[in-house]
Amino acid sequence: MTRRSRRTTIGLVAVALLTVGALASATYGTVIRPAYERDGLLVVLVVGSDVGVPYRPGDPLHGRADAIHVVAVDADQRLATVVDIPRDSLVGGRKVNAHMATGGPEALVSQLEAFTGLTFDYWMLTTFLGFEDLTRAIGGVDVVVDVPMHDASSQSDFEPGPAHLEGGSALAFARDRHSLPDGDFGRTRHQGDLLLAIHRRLADGHEIGELVDLVATVARTTVSNVPPSDLLPLALLANDIDPDDVAHISLTGRVGTQGGASVVRLEQGDVFADIAAGVVGPGEHPSE
Amino acid sequence: MARSRLEHRHQTSPGSWDAVPVSVGTHHRRRSWVVLVLFLAVVAAAIAVTGNRAVRTTPATSGGVAAPAFDVRVRVTELAAMDNDGLFGRRPAAADAAVVSEATRLVGDVVADYLDAAFVAPDTRFSDQPLVGLLSDRALAAASGGDRAGLGVLDAAVHKVEPAPVTLAVRVVTSGAEVAFVVVRYDARAWVVTDGGAGLLHQRAQMVFVPAAGGWRADAVDADLTLPVGTEGGNR
Numbered sequence: 125m126t127r128r129s130r131r132t133t134i135g136l137v138a139v140a141l142l143t144v145g146a147l148a149s150a151t152y153g154t155v156i157r158p159a160y161e162r163d164g165l166l167v168v169l170v171v172g173s174d175v176g177v178p179y180r181p182g183d184p185l186h187g188r189a190d191a192i193h194v195v196a197v198d199a200d201q202r203l204a205t206v207v208d209i210p211r212d213s214l215v216g217g218r219k220v221n222a223h224m225a226t227g228g229p230e231a232l233v234s235q236l237e238a239f240t241g242l243t244f245d246y247w248m249l250t251t252f253l254g255f256e257d258l259t260r261a262i263g264g265v266d267v268v269v270d271v272p273m274h275d276a277s278s279q280s281d282f283e284p285g286p287a288h289l290e291g292g293s294a295l296a297f298a299r300d301r302h303s304l305p306d307g308d309f310g311r312t313r314h315q316g317d318l319l320l321a322i323h324r325r326l327a328d329g330h331e332i333g334e335l336v337d338l339v340a341t342v343a344r345t346t347v348s349n350v351p352p353s354d355l356l357p358l359a360l361l362a363n364d365i366d367p368d369d370v371a372h373i374s375l376t377g378r379v380g381t382q383g384g385a386s387v388v389r390l391e392q393g394d395v396f397a398d399i400a401a402g403v404v405g406p407g408e409h410p411s412e
Numbered sequence: 413m414a415r416s417r418l419e420h421r422h423q424t425s426p427g428s429w430d431a432v433p434v435s436v437g438t439h440h441r442r443r444s445w446v447v448l449v450l451f452l453a454v455v456a457a458a459i460a461v462t463g464n465r466a467v468r469t470t471p472a473t474s475g476g477v478a479a480p481a482f483d484v485r486v487r488v489t490e491l492a493a494m495d496n497d498g499l500f501g502r503r504p505a506a507a508d509a510a511v512v513s514e515a516t517r518l519v520g521d522v523v524a525d526y527l528d529a530a531f532v533a534p535d536t537r538f539s540d541q542p543l544v545g546l547l548s549d550r551a552l553a554a555a556s557g558g559d560r561a562g563l564g565v566l567d568a569a570v571h572k573v574e575p576a577p578v579t580l581a582v583r584v585v586t587s588g589a590e591v592a593f594v595v596v597r598y599d600a601r602a603w604v605v606t607d608g609g610a611g612l613l614h615q616r617a618q619m620v621f622v623p624a625a626g627g628w629r630a631d632a633v634d635a636d637l638t639l640p641v642g643t644e645g646g647n648r
Binding site: 148149150151152153154155156157158159161176177181183184250251253254257331332333335336337339340343344345346347352353356360 | 492493494495496498499500501547548550551554555558559560561562563566583585587592593595597611612618619620622630631632633634635636637638639640
């Protein structure tokens with residue numbers, strides 16, 4: 125046998141032995157996830173407070189609710205709808221954002237339940253600092269800037285196009301209304317965009333240990349009435365919802381005044397009635 | 413067209429070479445084909461007896477020689493907090509070291525007991541009994557309707573088990589002075605003797621433990637279990 129043929133033979137035999145070794149075993153996998161133990165509709169009120177260290181020291185739970193979003197989830201179908209509510213909306217006879225300042229998150233929930241006809245399962249609140257920390261901790265979020273945004277008040281400085289935001293830049297994008305042709309309506313819509321962008325990061329195929337880290341991050345940067353035992357199942361539910369299965373509805377209305385203050389009379393149509401009827405997620409809605 | 417080496421020799425070294433009845437080049441190609449056919453036959457045979465089939469065969473063997481228990485060590489790799497005191501301008505409460513130590517010790521005990529029950533103890537190995545002390549109620553409910561083979565619930569004709577030491581890499585998440593989650597990662601290995609021979613059992617797992625009524629329990633699990641040929645494993 126020549127040297128070359130000897131090497132070839134040895135190589136083939138070695139490969140055969142390795143292959144047999146690798147195949148001479150069987151592997152089984154098991155994945156167990158705690159299910160969110162509630163059927164049907166899950167409704168969460170997500171709020172951004174204008175009070176909180178270091179920007180405005182005080183109790184965040186009694187600040188003005190300057191970002192208000194209703195998140196409705198069909199836990200069975202893994203569909204969701206995010207509805208943005210402008211902060212100057214007339215609800216319960218006054219601006220909606222004022223209810224939390226006088227009565228805390230529960231008062232805001234109570235007013236919005238009466239206004240929308242929905243029952244809120246949880247509320248979740250963050251502050252400027254919490255929002256900055258959250259976006260930083262998850263590695264930033266990706267949005268599309270629709271118009272040039274350059275505003276000294278909010279410190280925004282964006283050109284139109286895709287943008288990766290975290291920390292201060294994410295907060296600036298959420299706060300700027302002066303750069304936007306539709307003012308506060310546009311700002312509210314941008315806040316909803318950020319909420320969806322955060323979900324996209326959270327739903328990005330995480331292993332179980334990473335999900336626990338995300339749960340801890342969200343818990344550290346928010347205040348909520350979610351029981352500790354529901355944190356992980358809710359995180360798993362969020363992780364299990366495809367971002368393409370989330371609808372985004374940004375409410376607008378007629379701007380007017382009441383008592384000398386600028387208010388918005390919402391034109392929500394049947395958005396909340398649809399949600400109450402279980403119509404959640406992208407696609408044609410009866411009210412559209 | 414390439415010439416064979418023999419042909420080349422005929423041309424360059426006439427005489428004795430002409431008398432060689434079988435060319436060196438031809439002999440080389442024939443031997444390579446034989447080896448290749450043998451190789452393919454071995455691979456085909458291996459594929460025929462292995463794979464991820466879920467075949468129910470004989471019940472798990474009970475009895476056999478008792479083996480030493482898994483030597484489980486715990487290594488805390490990270491301590492994280494989920495307190496939101498920072499939003500209120502307050503300094504988060506420091507984790508209670510004794511509480512953290514106790515929680516990790518208890519979780520370590522749960523994992524050690526599970527490994528011994530699942531893979532070593534003759535009366536319970538490869539059955540679903542070890543899951544009761546491991547999983548939370550809702551994890552048990554979720555597992556009952558699905559595949560549990562990665563946790564060792566499968567028919568396995570194992571006669572002897574020699575476990576290797578296991579180190580649990582542990583991340584602890586605290587809430588105030590309490591422990592909210594304990595995340596455990598480990599690779600457990602054991603030398604097993606089966607009907608078909610001997611080989612390595614390897615379980616790689618990640619588990620999230622939460623405090624429960626009966627003690628710490630795994631509320632979420634990712635587990636892969638590899639068994640050697642001859643174990644005749646199948647899902648239960």
